[in-house]
Amino acid sequence: MKLRDVAIGERHDLAIVSGLNVLERLDGALEVARALAGLGAKHARSVVFKASFDKANRTRVDGFRGPGLDAGLEILATIKTETGLPVLTDVHEPAQAASVAEVADCLQVPAFLCRQTDLLRACAETGRAVNLKKGQFVAPEDMRHAVDKLQRFGCEDVLVTERGTSFGHHDLVVDYRGLAAMRAFAPVCFDATHAAQRPGARDGASGGAREVVAPLARAAVAAGVDALFVEVHPDPDRAPVDGPCQITPAALDALLAEVVAIETALKAAERP
Secondary structure: OEEOOEEOOOOOOOEEEEEOOEOOOHHHHHHHHHHHHHHHHHHOOOEEEEOEOOOOOOOOOOOOOOOOHHHHHHHHHHHHHHHOOOEEEEOOOHHHHHHHHOOOOEEEEOHHHOOOHHHHHHHHOOOOEEEEEOOOOOOHHHHHHHHHHHHHOOOOOEEEEEOOEEOOOOOEEOOOHHHHHHHOOOOEEEEOOHHHEEOOOOOOOOEEOHHHHHHHHHHHHHHOOOEEEEEEOOOHHHOOOOHHHOEOHHHHHHHHHHHHHHHHHHHHHHOO
């Protein structure tokens, strides 16, 4: 698939999708985006900047949601202009798709909404690439049907992202066999941040295990994914959303060195 000038798929190098879980302020978002652009250059990998303008699925009514559609798109447009990075952000309602597509290079369908036909149609009709997050309740092979919806509605560039499967209460588990199953019908991204999440485990907010982000990511790259999704924050312990499973840009730098080495070793082993 193509996401502006970023090619994602079997014959291409691992792509990196990274940024803030949710937008806070322009200056902070620009700082992170510039750091990510530098890491992409350092590790010779394409980077797509990700941040949400609204977290519509908060557990608590007073949970932080972000700056909203209009202010959020202004921030994302500035980041795109200042850094040159492609931009990815979520849409939660069909009515948001057209205006978001004026700024974003890729529309992300949240995991809880991955089977919502009207939302998928609205995203596809923008002509933008779509990152379809696998629902925590969906079997990997069943994501074929959501991909088929997007393709029937005219979307040619579809990325499927694994973010873990519900495992009892307040926990997720990753079945790495699912990565291979989904790669049979679409390029696959692995979300190491939300796979480390513990949904709703902090009295109305999600917890997480930041220490497993790196091992989960390394295993996914070894399994052959096409892209890696990792959220960062300059001070994760103060992040308003999903802080327990976000890492710092410095930690991402170290992780990228590891996953690029894994990818390089795999490609060397594949050569005749």
